[in-house]
Amino acid sequence: MIRFENVSKTYHIRKFEKRVYNNLNFTIQRGESIGICGANGAGKSTLMRLIGGVEQPSTGTITRTMNTSWPIGFGSCFQGSLTGADNARFIARIYNQPEDELLDFVEDFAQLGPYLHQPVQTYSAGMGARLAFGVSLAINFECYLVDEVTGAGDERFRARSEEALLHRRDHASIIMISHDPGSLKQYCKRGAVVYGGSVVFFDTIEEASEVHSRLQRRSF
Structure with missing residues (x-):
C-alpha cells in the first residue's frame, strides 16, 4: 500500500x-x-x-x-562517473541482492555490450534507460x-x-x-x-x- x-x-x-x-x-x-x-x-x-x-x-x-x-528511466538514480556494471553492483548491495546474479541479468537484458563497463555519463538517453530497466527488473519489487x-x-x-x-x-x-x-x-x-x-x-x-x-x- x-x-x-x-x-x-x-x-x-x-x-x-x-x-x-x-x-x-x-x-x-x-x-x-x-x-x-x-x-x-x-x-x-x-x-x-x-x-x-x-x-x-x-x-x-x-x-x-x-x-x-525508483522511476525507471530516471537517469539520476545512477552515478555518472561509475560504469554501468559498478552501478548495478552498488544497487545490488543496497537491496541485498547477489551481485553476480544481478549483473548477469542486467548484461543479458540491457544488451549494452562493452558499454556496460564504461562510465554511465558516456551513455545516450536510450542506453541509460536500458540500464535502468534492466537493473529494476533484476530486483523483485512489489x-x-x-x-x-x-x-x-x-x-x-x-x-x-x-x-x-x-x-x-x-x-x-x-x-x-x-x-x-x-x-x-x-x-x-x-x-x-x-x-x-x-x-x-x-x-x-x-x-x-x-x-x-x-x-x-x-x-x-
Whole structure:
C-alpha cells in the first residue's frame, strides 16, 4: 500500500515559488496497476518521484508498506562517473541482492555490450534507460514505477521490455506514465489524471484518457 495524506509539494527557486501539488489524499493498494495521464509540466514525474521516495513532500505524509522501484528511466538514480556494471553492483548491495546474479541479468537484458563497463555519463538517453530497466527488473519489487521507458531501444528490446512488464504486472503493482493511451491500456487497469495540482483517479484507462483529452482541448 502507498498512502498520501495531505501531501503538498512546492519548489523554491530563488525568488520564484512553484506549487506542484496541494493537499493530495489517495491510497494505491498492493497489486493495482495505474496509468497516469497529464500534460507536459503538470507534475507527473514529480508524482512518481514522490511515490518512489526520490523526493520528499513539502508537507504531509507518504506511507509505503511495499518496496518500490525508483522511476525507471530516471537517469539520476545512477552515478555518472561509475560504469554501468559498478552501478548495478552498488544497487545490488543496497537491496541485498547477489551481485553476480544481478549483473548477469542486467548484461543479458540491457544488451549494452562493452558499454556496460564504461562510465554511465558516456551513455545516450536510450542506453541509460536500458540500464535502468534492466537493473529494476533484476530486483523483485512489489511496485514498479515506469516513466515512458518502453520505447527505448530497438524493436527487439521493446518486445522484451513489454513481455517483462506484463509478467511483473501479474505479480506486482505497476504505476506508469505515458502519453500513449494504448501503452497505458496494455499495462494498467485503473487511470489517473494530473491537472491543476491535483490527482484524480478513475476506474478505467479509457475514462482517464477521455478526461485528459477534454482538459487538453480546453487549454487551447
